[in-house]
Amino acid sequence: MVALLWLLRSAAPVQAQTTATETGPLLTPTQFLGYELGSRFTPHATLLRYVEHVAAHAAGRMRVQPYGSTYENRPLEVVQIGTPENLARLDDIRQNNLRLAGLASGTARTDAPAIVWLSYNIHGNEAVSSEAVMQVLYDLANPENQETRQFLQHTVLLVDPCVNPDGHERYVQWYNRVRAQVPNASPYAWEHREPWPGGRFNHYYFDLNRDWAWQTQQESRQRLALYNQWLPQVHADFHEMGPEDPYYFSPAAKPFHEDITNFQRKFQGIIGDYNRAVFDKNNWLYFTRETYDLFYPSYGDTYPSFNGAIGMTYEQGGSGRAGVRYAKSDGDTLTLAQRISHHHAASLATIRAASERQTELVKEFKKYFDEARTAPRGAYKSYVVAGSGDPGQLRAFTEYLQRQQIQFGYAPRRQRLRGFNYFAGREETVQVEAQDVVISMYQPKSTLVKVLFEPRPALEDSLTYDITAWALPYSFGLKAYALKDRIAANGQAANTPTVVAASSAALSQPYAYVARWNNLQDVRFLSRLLQQKVKVRVAGRAFESEGQKYLPGTLVITRNGNEALGPKFDQLIRSQADSAGVMVRAVQSGFSTSGADLGSGYVRNVARPNIAVVAGNGVSPTAFGEVWHFFEQQIGYPVTVLGTDYLPSVPLAKFDVLILPDGDYSEVYSERQLEALKTWVRGGGRLIAMEGAAAFLSGKKDFLLKGKPADSTAARKADPYRLLKPYANAEREQIGERVQGSVYRVLLDNTHPLAFGYGSTYFALIRDTLNYRFLGEGGWNVGVLKRDNYAAGFAGRNARRKLNDTFVLGAQDMGRGQVIYLADNPLFRGFWQGGKLLFGNALFFVGQ
Numbered sequence: 078m079v080a081l082l083w084l085l086r087s088a089a090p091v092q093a094q095t096t097a098t099e100t101g102p103l104l105t106p107t108q109f110l111g112y113e114l115g116s117r118f119t120p121h122a123t124l125l126r127y128v129e130h131v132a133a134h135a136a137g138r139m140r141v142q143p144y145g146s147t148y149e150n151r152p153l154e155v156v157q158i159g160t161p162e163n164l165a166r167l168d169d170i171r172q173n174n175l176r177l178a179g180l181a182s183g184t185a186r187t188d189a190p191a192i193v194w195l196s197y198n199i200h201g202n203e204a205v206s207s208e209a210v211m212q213v214l215y216d217l218a219n220p221e222n223q224e225t226r227q228f229l230q231h232t233v234l235l236v237d238p239c240v241n242p243d244g245h246e247r248y249v250q251w252y253n254r255v256r257a258q259v260p261n262a263s264p265y266a267w268e269h270r271e272p273w274p275g276g277r278f279n280h281y282y283f284d285l286n287r288d289w290a291w292q293t294q295q296e297s298r299q300r301l302a303l304y305n306q307w308l309p310q311v312h313a314d315f316h317e318m319g320p321e322d323p324y325y326f327s328p329a330a331k332p333f334h335e336d337i338t339n340f341q342r343k344f345q346g347i348i349g350d351y352n353r354a355v356f357d358k359n360n361w362l363y364f365t366r367e368t369y370d371l372f373y374p375s376y377g378d379t380y381p382s383f384n385g386a387i388g389m390t391y392e393q394g395g396s397g398r399a400g401v402r403y404a405k406s407d408g409d410t411l412t413l414a415q416r417i418s419h420h421h422a423a424s425l426a427t428i429r430a431a432s433e434r435q436t437e438l439v440k441e442f443k444k445y446f447d448e449a450r451t452a453p454r455g456a457y458k459s460y461v462v463a464g465s466g467d468p469g470q471l472r473a474f475t476e477y478l479q480r481q482q483i484q485f486g487y488a489p490r491r492q493r494l495r496g497f498n499y500f501a502g503r504e505e506t507v508q509v510e511a512q513d514v515v516i517s518m519y520q521p522k523s524t525l526v527k528v529l530f531e532p533r534p535a536l537e538d539s540l541t542y543d544i545t546a547w548a549l550p551y552s553f554g555l556k557a558y559a560l561k562d563r564i565a566a567n568g569q570a571a572n573t574p575t576v577v578a579a580s581s582a583a584l585s586q587p588y589a590y591v592a593r594w595n596n597l598q599d600v601r602f603l604s605r606l607l608q609q610k611v612k613v614r615v616a617g618r619a620f621e622s623e624g625q626k627y628l629p630g631t632l633v634i635t636r637n638g639n640e641a642l643g644p645k646f647d648q649l650i651r652s653q654a655d656s657a658g659v660m661v662r663a664v665q666s667g668f669s670t671s672g673a674d675l676g677s678g679y680v681r682n683v684a685r686p687n688i689a690v691v692a693g694n695g696v697s698p699t700a701f702g703e704v705w706h707f708f709e710q711q712i713g714y715p716v717t718v719l720g721t722d723y724l725p726s727v728p729l730a731k732f733d734v735l736i737l738p739d740g741d742y743s744e745v746y747s748e749r750q751l752e753a754l755k756t757w758v759r760g761g762g763r764l765i766a767m768e769g770a771a772a773f774l775s776g777k778k779d780f781l782l783k784g785k786p787a788d789s790t791a792a793r794k795a796d797p798y799r800l801l802k803p804y805a806n807a808e809r810e811q812i813g814e815r816v817q818g819s820v821y822r823v824l825l826d827n828t829h830p831l832a833f834g835y836g837s838t839y840f841a842l843i844r845d846t847l848n849y850r851f852l853g854e855g856g857w858n859v860g861v862l863k864r865d866n867y868a869a870g871f872a873g874r875n876a877r878r879k880l881n882d883t884f885v886l887g888a889q890d891m892g893r894g895q896v897i898y899l900a901d902n903p904l905f906r907g908f909w910q911g912g913k914l915l916f917g918n919a920l921f922f923v924g925q
Contacts, residue, residue, distance in 0.1 A: 103134040103218060106211040114212060115414030117256075117401060118204050118249040121151060121242045127211050128156060128238055135218035137161040138229065145299030148280035151242035153299060155194075158217055158234035163190060170233055171307055177439065178308050178385060178446040179521040180482060187443060191435040192309035193428055194235045194386075196377055197420075199286045201244020202276035202397030203317035204252075205413060209420035210238045216425065228428045231435035235307060241278075241285050241296065248276025248397055260401035262410050264320075271397040274698035281710070282702025283907065286314070287373075287543070289380035290529065291908035292480060293706070305384075305482050310438045311348075311431045313389040314377030315420050317396040320403045320411055323362035324419050325392035326352040329378070330370045335535045336454055336524050337371050337382055340441045344387045344434070351430040355422045373543035374528050383525045385445045387438070391423050446521050453518035455527045457497070458563040461488065463556040464512035469598035469659050473910065474553050475514060481529075484520045486566025488513040496560040497532050499550040500838070502822070502868055507558045515566035532559055533869045544818020544844065546870030551820050551840040554596075554911025576651050577662050586636070587663035589675055590650050591622065594630035594834040597711060597910065600917035602657035603632060604714040607685040609649060612638040615922055617679040617830070620672030623664050630833025630922070632683075633675050635667070681925050686733040686763070688714070688920065691745070693721030700739035700767065703904040707916065711907075714920075721745045729757040734920060737770035739902060746773075755779055759892025765919050768845065771898045775849065781856040781889045782898050785848050785879070818844050819870030823860040823885050823901075830922035831859045831888055831897065834914045840868060841885065841901050842909050846876045849884040849900060860886035886915065888923055895924045 106114040109127050119127075132139040138161060145153045163170060174192055176185035195213075197206035214236065217225045239245050248271065256268040263269070274282050279294055288297040318325070327345040349365055356363045369390050371379050378388035395403070395416045403411045431438060448454075462474065464487065478485050492509045509515075516526055528534075529549050550557035576590075592602060594615075606613050616631040639646050654661045667675035674680075688708075692701045708716040719727055719735075724745065729735065735757075746754065758764050766774050775782040823839045825832040832839070839860065851858045864881045872880065888897045897919045903912025 103215070103220075104130065105215055106208075113414075114208060115401075115412065115417050118252055118413075119208060119211070120249055120253075121207075121239060121246050124207055124211065124238060125152065125154070128154070128214065131211075131214045131218045132156060135220075138164060139214075139218060140164060140167075142303075144303045145296070147241075147243045148295055149243045149246075151246070153240075153242070153296060154238075155303065156214060156234075156236040156238065158229065158236060159190070159232075160229050163229070163233055167233070174308060175306075177443045179450050180308070180446075185443065187439050188436075189439055190231055190233045191311065191431045191438045192235070192307055193232050193311045193431045194237070194304065194307065194309040194313075194381075195424060195427070196237045196240050196312065196314045198238070198245050199240040199314060199377060200277045200284070200316060200396075201241045201246070201279075202248035202271060203315075203393075203395070204245055204248055204276070204397075205317055205393055205395055205416040206315035206420055207239045207245060208413065209315070209417045209424065210236065212417065212421045213424045214238070216421075225425070225428075228425075228432040231432040232428060234428065235309065237300070240300065243280045244276045244278050244285075246276075251276070252397075252400060256400065262402040262404040264398070264404060266400075268400045269398050269403065273694050273696075274692075274701075276397060278698060278702060281706040282698040283706065284699060286316075286377055287375050287906055288908075289377060290375035290547075291906065292477075293907035298480065301480070304381075308384055309381070309386055310442045311389070311427065312377065312381035312386045313391060313424070313427045315424070316390060316392045317399075317416070318392045318394055320395050320399040321405055321407075322392070322394035323364060324356065324394065324423075325364055325367070325369060325390070326356075326423060327389055328366050329390070330367050332370050332372045334372050334374070334379065334383075334528065336528055338445065340445075341382055341387055344438070344441075345389065347434065348387065348389060348427055348430045351426040352423050355426050356419075359422070361419060372534070372545070374525075374547065376543075383528050384522070385442055385449075385524075389427065391420065393419050445524075449521055449523040450519060453523035453527070455518070455531070456561055457527070457530075457559040458518045459560040459566075460516040460518075460526065460530045461496070461507075461509050461558045461560060461564075462514040462516075462550065463510065464488075464514055465510060466555055467593070467595035470553055470555060470596040470910070471514070472658055473596070473598065474549070474555060477549075478516070481522065481525065483516065483522050483526055485514055485516045487511075488515050489565060489567055492564065494558075494560055494562055494564070496558040496562075499532060499548065499557045499559070500840075507560075509558070509560075509564065515564060517563065517566055519563060530557075530559065544842065544870065546818060546820040546842070546868075548820070548869060551842075551868065552909055552911060554840065576654060577660065586647065588665050588667055589633055589635040590654075590661045590663055591627060591675075592632040592634070592654070592659055592661045593627065594632060595914065596834075597913040597917070598658045599632070599834070600914065600921075601712045602653060602659045603683065603917070603921060604712040605653045605657060606634065606650075607683070608714070609653070610685075611642065611646075611649065613683045614675075614680045615683050615830075615833070615925065616673065617681060618673050620669040620674075622669050622675070623662075623666070625662060627672075628834070629828065630830075630918070633680050634661075635675060637676075683921055683925060684733070686920065687717075687731065688734040688736070689717040689719050689727075689729075689732045690736040690738065691721060691724060692718050692738075693724075695721050695742055695745045696738055696740035697769070699906075700769075700902065703902070703907055704736055704738050704767075706907055707904055707913070711913070712917070725750050725753075729754070729762060730760070732762070734763045734765065736765045737767060737773075739768035740770060742770055742773040751777065755891065758894035758896060761893040763895050763897065763919075763924050765897045765899065767899045768902050771900045774896070774898075779891065780896065781852045782884070782900075783850045783853075785850050785883065817871045818842055819872045820868040821862055821880065822866045822868050824863060824866070826857070826859050829857050829859045829888070830925065831857075831886065831915065831918050833918050833922055839915070840911060841903070842905055842912075843872075843880065843901055844905070845901075846879050847883045847885060847900050848879040851882075851884050852887050852889060852898075856887060856889040858884055858887045860884075897923055
């Protein structure tokens, strides 16, 4: 291994002018950059120029493959690395790897090289990894480095130098702008105090390392599309943690998900041994088996693990706090050069482990997928999703399966079987109908299927890092069953037209179009119609028209009132329905055989609201990002972002709706400003307070949301020795008060506009111990938890007690306006599809 510090001392800095077409020598990072690697942070464009430089000087062994771009139009790319012989037949190696997994036809060879994928800088302000990758690439390209040349005899590498360029650039540009001429190591210096929102997240402030399984973000979808074309045997993800910490590598902490195989656990330890040898030799501090577990399926270690890889997380002490130099509390100074050396060493140790264990890795990889196809894990052998549900949501669900390479089919006939009913939360006799979607466990991706569908994941240890329940039927809000039987799936999907009618006469120039209100696609459809200045109405009560029953929330688009659109009216409705992926029904009459006629006062006009959302200090960046992404990328509706630094000067009368995402608003709203906010609401404004914003308003004058009183009865009956507990158990004592992303069945009043489009329940992903009273007079308790509404995931004993008989979501009238409380966030990480209609209701229907 070429010593990094030796390279830093020996390389003479020159101006960074080399391009991929130059024929000069291969330059070290320091020579190319014109400054010592580790003395400053490198902009993303310069990083990519160095990647091109290295690849151009190792043309027979390296190739740059673009795979997409970020929301801010920065390129995403991986470097493919192998011997000249392997690079020449790279696609054959890739296809053979898919044959090993059973995802391509033909006979697979097990003497193939191991595929290793290294991901750097998924968190933008953990920027050391994009510095370290330059040294890694240099070592792999250097023809004099015999060690790395030997590695490539048994491996093919895919190296992503920067997974999150937008976040990286946000951090690097800020740091390079504020750093002192001589980096100031004091933790109190400006350069160690990253401003809101920080560089950790992507453009929409999503955490890309929580998005592997859900793929809500453009970067994730593009990266995973390429990843699934390769399915590496090893995936390593390079991170940073707090600056006071040393270095973390595997073995991982408990809990391990039960579907992490014995071999995967064993090989994590093997790679850990390779890292340990290097770190011990250099007397570097490190820890293992703590903090970073393998349970939640959407990390850069777990998602690859459930796709047959050895998934690894590496954590270097530092992050956005550390800068170039950081004075630690123990008296040592942590430098960027030190951090680079650690990630550099771990990278090469990982490649070495895969190279020296190539035969074992490839054979176990094949075994993993052979067993997945022929002897899938778990009690359930089929998962069924009702095909009679909402077609838009069902389409979104099947498109998600296709992105994951999960095979599915359709039930050919009706069958009665025993299975777990997700909505009922119990085993019972269920009826599978023809056209139901069937996902068999007898397929290559069966382990991923099990993980994504399991009703109640087995948790071996309650001290886990993230949420503990995520089953897709709950997430998508779809009626589904888990069956112990293997059932056939050879039926065909029904082809449903976008526009339907009871008779052909209604299809030419109907009296009106009606569209059911069930999912995000319907919100997108409404958004597009309103922006096209189409007058849309919403049914406040159920009705029946031309043999079809419609629930409250149904959209009604009458020809009357839209005359200004002229002959474009019908074409516009049909094209927007087709584009949004929703089905509309053409009707010939405004008469309803039951319920309100289409011209009734119960069928109200939907206004086109002017909406604002608050961002800035005090607001959770990710919570704001979820709202921002919802508007711009999911429904395409304009939203104005208001900064907390100038919020008091904003004339709120210009807006109809104001959204306060999760956050701490104690420094945002003074008492006087809160009075101004209430005056705006009383004048007709609609305030949507989410999570922490709702907690901020709780108990304040004129707001009906109140916390529940302390349980004095429980306190009186408490064990008198309860305070005599071991210090070592402190963390475990605390989890009794926590709920860690558990699924709860929220009971809904679906006669209220906030719950239009839902049945009597909604499955919410509860992540906080909600402890609110039901709203009093003047308020509407639209969503509540009663006793025993738990469905899946971990919640501590005390947390479960508090989550009995508590308010979750609702509204209060305040003058001519409304305050909408969303104590639970229905937009969490953009993947909880079943909650997005609630948010659409809050935007467009409440108060209409």
